[in-house]
Amino acid sequence: MDMDFSPADLAFREEVRAFISESLPERLREGGRKTPGVFVEPEIGLEWHRILNQQGWVAYHWPKEDGGTGWTPTQKFIFEKECAIAGAPALSIMGLRLVGPVICAFGTPEQKARFLPGILNADDFWCQGYSEPGSGSDLASLKTTARREGDEYIVNGSKIWTTQAHYANWIFALVRTDNSGRKQQGISFLLIPMDQEGVEVSPIVSMSGDHEVNQVFFSDARTSASNLIGAEGQGWTIAKYLLENERGGSCFAPRLLQNITELGAIADSQPSGVNGAIGGHAAFREKLAMLKLEAEALEVTELRILADLANGRAPGPQTSLTKMLGSNLGQKVDELRLELLGYDALQLPLERPLYGNSAPAPIGSEAAQIAMGRYLNNRASTIFGGSDEVQKNIIAKSVLGL
Secondary structure, three states, rough: OOOOOOOOHHHHHHHHHHHHHHHOHHHHHHHHOOOOOOOOOOHHHHHHHHHHHHHHOOOOOOOOOHHHOOOOOHHHHHHHHHHHHHOOOOOEEEEEHHHHHHHHHOHHHHHHHHHHHHEEEEEEEEEEEEOOOOOOOOHOOOOOOEEEOOOOOEEEEEEEEOOOOOOEEEEEEEEEEEOOOOOOHEEEEEEOOOOOOOOEEEEEEEEOOOEEEOOOOOEEEEEEEEEOOOOOOHHHHHHHHHHHHHHHHHOOOOHHHHHHHHHHHHHHHEEEOOOOOOOHHHHHHHHHHHHHHHHHHHHHHHHHHHHHHOOOOOHHHHHHHHHHHHHHHHHHHHHHHHHHHHHHHHOOOOOOOOOOOOOOOOOOOOOHHHHHHHHHHHHHHHOOOOOOHHHHHHHHHHHOOO
C-alpha cells in the first residue's frame, strides 16, 4: 500500500491552503477556538458553511451529481487536515454529513430537488431524531409512532439529546410505522418540519452550562407522506447507513493532532512554578509525546482505511474502531489540558458565547477559560454516535467473529 501523497494531491493541498488563508476570517477562527462545546454556534458555523458553498466545497461527502465535489478519499482527508491546522470552525454535520448523504442515496429525484439545495445554501437547519428516553444504545426499541392518514403522517412521541433542535427547522427521525414482526422491521425514516403546532423543544443544559441538546416532543405533529425516505420499514437499513457516515465520515486524527500541538505551545509558555516552563519538564513531555504517538497511529489507521475506500471498499466496522479510538483519545487530550493549566482551568464561565466584544475576561488565559467546558462537554463523546460499549460489540462481532 502506497500512503505517500501523489503530485496531484500535493497540488490540491496547496490549493486548499491558499483558499483557507484568503477566505477564512479571523473572527471565525476565534469563534472556533473559543467554543467549549462540541458544536460551534450557528452564526459561526453557518458563515463558514456559506463561504465553502460559494467555493463549491461544502458538500465534499456527497456524490458529484448531487452537488458534491467528486474528491477522492485522500483529498477529503487533506481538506479536513488543513481546516484543522488553520483553526476553521467545525461544520454542523446534521445536514451535510447525515441526512444529506441519506437523501442522496435513498431519496427520490423530487426529494433531492426539494431538500438538497436548502442544505447546501444553509437555508435549512437540521437536527437528528434518533435517541429516545429508554431507547439509546438499543435504538430499535424506539416508540415514537407515525400513522399514515391520507397524504400525511401523524407523529407522536419524543426524542432526546437532540443536538441544536432549538435552531432547527427540520428534523430527520426514526419512527415506528408498524408494530408487527421484529422491532427493526417496523421502523421508517421520516423528515418532519419543526415549525408547527405539535412540536415542542425543551432545553437540556449540560454540566458546563451549555445548551446544545434538547428533548423534542411530538403531539399529533404532521408531515407530508412525500417526506418518507425510502419505503415504510426501511428505516433500520437507512439508519445503519447514516451511522456509518456519522462514525466514519471524517477523520478524527487531524484535529486531535492540532489540539496536541496547541497543548505543546501552551506548555512552552506556562510556568511550572519550580523552574522554567512546564514544556521543559520530562514528565510532561512524555505524556504529550504519548498522546501524539497515539494520534499519529490513529492517523495511519485512518489513512489505511482511506486507501481501502479509494479502491472501492465500502465503510464498515472499521468506522467503529476509529470512532472509539478518536473519542477516547480526545478525552485524554482534555484531561492533559486541565492538568497543564492547573487552578486556572477550574473556571467555568456560564456566559455564551466566549468570543466577541461581550465575552467575559478570562482568568489566566483564553485556553484556561474554555478548558473545563471542553472537558465536561467531551465526556459525552464516548456515548453519542454510538457508545464505546456498542462499538466494542460491533468490532467483536464483525471484525473478530466472536
